[in-house]
Amino acid sequence: MIAALLLSFGVIFVAELGDKSQLMAMTYALRYRWWVVLLAITVATTAVHAVSVFFGHFLGLSIPTALLTILAGLAMLIFGLWTLRGDRLDDEESSRATRVGASVFFAVMSAFFLAELGDKTMLATITLATDNDWLGVWIGSTLGMVAADALAIGVGVLLGRHLPERVIAIGAAVLFFAFATWLIADGLIGASVPVIAGTLSAVVVITGVGVVLIRRENRLHVQERARALVR
Numbered sequence: 001m002i003a004a005l006l007l008s009f010g011v012i013f014v015a016e017l018g019d020k021s022q023l024m025a026m027t028y029a030l031r032y033r034w035w036v037v038l039l040a041i042t043v044a045t046t047a048v049h050a051v052s053v054f055f056g057h058f059l060g061l062s063i064p065t066a067l068l069t070i071l072a073g074l075a076m077l078i079f080g081l082w083t084l085r086g087d088r089l090d091d092e093e094s095s096r097a098t099r100v101g102a103s104v105f106f107a108v109m110s111a112f113f114l115a116e117l118g119d120k121t122m123l124a125t126i127t128l129a130t131d132n133d134w135l136g137v138w139i140g141s142t143l144g145m146v147a148a149d150a151l152a153i154g155v156g157v158l159l160g161r162h163l164p165e166r167v168i169a170i171g172a173a174v175l176f177f178a179f180a181t182w183l184i185a186d187g188l189i190g191a192s193v194p195v196i197a198g199t200l201s202a203v204v205v206i207t208g209v210g211v212v213l214i215r216r217e218n219r220l221h222v223q224e225r226a227r228a229l230v231r
Helices: 002-016 020-031 034-059 066-085 094-116 120-131 134-160 165-188 193-230
Strands: none
Touching (some): 020 034, 020 094, 020 134, 020 165, 034 094, 034 120, 066 165
16 A cells, blocks of 8 residues: 555656646635635645546456546636636625635635546546555545645735735636636537537627626726726
8 A cells, every 4th residue: 555655746746846736726825815725736736636546456447538627727717717807895795704714615616526537637546546546545645745746835825915905806807718618629629510509609608797796896896996097
């Protein structure tokens, strides 16, 4: 078990270096509390690698992941638009801060879970589980990925302390849109016409709704500033 744990830790840690998961972790850390992001990543990683070990060790199969990759891309698109819209808590909403934190946790966890399904680290974990102790592979692969993403979160926290809030928001949104494009394009490779049409329609609808909400938020912000000046 120890040998499988160490092997899995090393393989997954190296595989994660420079991977999109690290960039995603850094991006989330720019916007949200680092411990919420790390906890969400840990839960998502534990679940994904449990699935990987199950398929690799007990079934010896891989799962179709194109649709899940597309869903992850759409989730990234939503996050990008959400980031541009901004998160502002007025006096009335400040009492609900814990609920906002919970929503961020589940959103980050879901996004990472979807993004990791079919990723090279999942495939590597499946491969390792076919010939090694499944428990050791599960623990080692999970720790390896969490350790690599923790490094990225540390970078995100350091950057967040030295950059203006608006610069962080725009930079994070751009990265989210890049992830969305990357994942959706990857999921559509070899896809059928109905899947392509449905995905593009979803992108248009999500983008349209997002633009409307962003414009509404900006309009409200301008009105609030005008009222403050009058007072």
